Amino acid sequence: MAIIVDKVQKRKDIALSCKEIFFQNGINDLTISQIAKTAGVGKGTLYDYFKNKEDIVFEIVNILMLEHNEIKHKKLEKLSSTREKIKEFSSFFYDDDEKELRQLYKEFISISLINPDKEMIDFQTQCALNYQKWFEEIFDEGISKGEIKKDSKVFAKGLFVMAEGMFIVSSVTHTVSDVKSEIHQFVDAIFDLIEVKR
Numbered sequence: 001m002a003i004i005v006d007k008v009q010k011r012k013d014i015a016l017s018c019k020e021i022f023f024q025n026g027i028n029d030l031t032i033s034q035i036a037k038t039a040g041v042g043k044g045t046l047y048d049y050f051k052n053k054e055d056i057v058f059e060i061v062n063i064l065m066l067e068h069n070e071i072k073h074k075k076l077e078k079l080s081s082t083r084e085k086i087k088e089f090s091s092f093f094y095d096d097d098e099k100e101l102r103q104l105y106k107e108f109i110s111i112s113l114i115n116p117d118k119e120m121i122d123f124q125t126q127c128a129l130n131y132q133k134w135f136e137e138i139f140d141e142g143i144s145k146g147e148i149k150k151d152s153k154v155f156a157k158g159l160f161v162m163a164e165g166m167f168i169v170s171s172v173t174h175t176v177s178d179v180k181s182e183i184h185q186f187v188d189a190i191f192d193l194i195e196v197k198r
Contacts, residue, residue, distance in 0.1 A: 011049045014039045015059035023100050027057055027107050054111045058120055061108045064101050065127065068092070082142030083191040086159060087184060089135065093167035094180040106171060135160045152194040162186055 017039045021030060035053060036046045050056050072089065079085050092098050112120050135156040142148040163183050170176035 007049070011059060012063055014041060014046065014049055015056050016063060018056055019060050019064075019104075022057060022060065022107065023103055027053055027111070054115065057104065057107050057111060058123065061104055062123065064104065068098070068101055076138070082138055082145075082147050083187065083195070085138045085142075086135070086187050086191075089138065090159075090163040090183050090187070091180075093163050093183065102167070109168070132157050132160050146196055148191070148194045149196060155190055155194065159187065159190065 018035050021034065021038050030053060032043055032046060032053060035056065036043045039046065050059070072092070075088055076085050079088055092102070108120075112124055136153060139148065139153045139156045143150055143152060166176055166179050166182050166186075170179045170182075176182050
């Protein structure tokens with residue numbers, strides 16, 4: 001009797017088995033042979049599930065971002081102020097607990113910039129839209145509680161883009177030395193303007 005393979009699960013299993021070597025070495029220093037050996041499959045099998053090593057990074061990012069989002073939702077539920085929720089949301093860009101995922105995200109961004117394909121662009125677009133919507137929902141909640149001014153939502157997208165931008169700039173220049181401090185200063189400056197004074 002033939003063994004039925006769950007191809008979606010097998011793809012995830014192969015990708016996750018390679019996670020550590022991507023974190024340790026980065027994508028540029030890895031070969032398909034090393035990846036296949038780490039995953040415990042042949043090169044042919046690897047190509048049955050992935051187009052190339054960049055596709056493996058894409059799958060790992062996809063899996064880990066879903067896990068990250070679940071954890072982030074739980075952390076945000078414990079906070080009461082909009083200001084603190086925005087800071088917590090932005091902690092992805094500097095928190096030590098998220099260091100490995102950030103490293104993988106950098107790899108994914110570089111792949112997307114150098115060799116974008118439709119699937120990666122669609123994924124990046126959907127992620128950006130989801131996170132911007134999440135920011136807007138946090139602002140909507142703050143507005144409905146009377147915590148921040150009614151027209152404050154206009155800052156939601158800008159704050160999200162600013163946090164990601166600080167992270168990217170800190171990764172490629174020496175102009176942002178402390179991402180957490182820079183993000184918090186900016187968030188505090190905005191919230192000093194938009195919070196309803198009681």
